[in-house]
Amino acid sequence: MPITTRAPYDGTYRKLVLAFDVGTTYSGISYSILNPGEVPQIKGVTRFPAQEKVGGSSKIPTILYYDRDGNVRAVGAESMRESLRDTIEEEGWVKVEWFKLHMRPKSLSKSNSLEEIPPLPAGKSVVSILSDFFRYLYTCARTYIIESHGNGDQLWRSVESNIDYVLSHPNGWEGEQQQQMRRAAILAGLISDTTSGHGRIRFVTEGEASLHFCLQNGFKSDAFKIGAGVIIIDAGGGTIDLSAYGATSNSKKDVYEEIAPPQCHLQGSVYVTLRAKNFLQDYLKGSRFAEDIDAMSDFFDKSAKLAFDCSPLFIKFGGARDRDPALRIRGGQLTLLGYGNFSRISVPVS
Known part of the structure; x- marks a missing residue:
């Protein structure tokens, strides 16, 4: 991983990159509009439905409500509105939370004896629920970009057929979990089920994503010295991820490399609540x-x-x-x- 500032985008046409961070308890969106010859700027979606008056909120609860027919009725901050309480009870809506943990690898499940994760609704798979959530995040991103940029409608039309996606996941997630996330993206209509469609998705571990952020925003200058290193601890809702990187050098550039196997433990904050x-x-x-x-x-x-x-x-x-x-x-x-x-x-x- 090079220790450099961002280079200008060398593509020949405008493109949008959407990054979805679906957490166990909270989720967020960041994006970058890539214009040929310009240095990309990463921005965050800071306004979501039912949070318009909050101002600057960059995340929403990872919660969905389904009605008795299996239709999505409320998502994210919308699901927390006090005005919905009576409707939820009277119409028998089903609350879905912590669904991400149903994707956990079997090897991680053995590390935690608590099996009190809320069950999925009847007739719903974790892939179908994740697809509904992806679809909601896409809608939120579209609305925010259109409303936050000058000539937003025109801007969106110029990129809506050229969108790449970055999907983050815990360090311990493997190929099977990435395949589930890819299927959810297909089901949500984000990408086509083709080789080119699959190529529009990039996966990144939460440890590596945190390192990228720190490289751009948080490290002191001496952290970039050859021989120095960093340990990143991502204490999330479902998992605690630990990553260790060291600064090394090759013939062309200085880089950060993993110097120890990344770790992932099912000991996130939801397990504190369960205990x-x-x-x-x-x-x-x-x-x-x-x-x-x-x-x-x-x-x-x-x-x-x-x-x-x-x-x-x-x-x-x-x-x-x-x-x-x-x-x-x-x-x-x-x-x-x-x-x-x-x-x-x-x-x-x-």
Whole structure:
């Protein structure tokens, strides 16, 4: 991997590159419009449906809702709207989240004993769900580019038949997982099922993608010295990826090369939440608060977990009448006294 600045695009016609980062819990889009002779600029999609008033949000929840007939009804931030709660319940929509983990290699599954990943809806495969999500990301990218650039409609028409895709995946994903992602792209209509169509997709590991970003934005100058190296840790929703690169030199240019096999562990943040839920089920077993565990787990995931350290944790779930001093519950809030209480949900060391 050369340690250089970007060179001007040497193609003969304008092209668009869309990069989809589909994460276990959150996803994002970046893009670059390649004009002959110009140095490419990488930009991010920072506005999505139902997030218009947020401003500058570069990611959306990796969530879909299907109705009883299997039709997509809400995706991303749209699925989180309070106005949909009654409709979801009344019409029996099915929530799909963490579906990316159903693609995990069997070798990785053995590294984690927790098998509480939400099941896929009846009649849906992980490829079909991923294709629906790809289709949504494509629509979001199209809308954003048209609305964010001068003469956006004309710009889009000039590139819509010349789009390449970059799809990121965890370090531990292999050929089988890449094939599933390719099939999803075909099913979503992003590419044709031909040799030329397949050639419009490039796969990149999350470790390598992070290195590219750091090379352009984050490294200090001494990190580029020959003999220096970097370790990249990508702690995501589903996996924790570790990559090690060293700066070397050949006859033409300085490069970064992998100096150790990349690692991928199914120990991402969703597993912290799953272990917390298991702990709460054990802790509150037989109490009248057992029915509130889902609400507690949801609050832990969205709030308490983000400030997790050895200090007490406060998990809100109910109202002022919810009280049981023996369980450290007061005013609808459960207090856990720090690290000792979570010793049973610590991440196993492999």
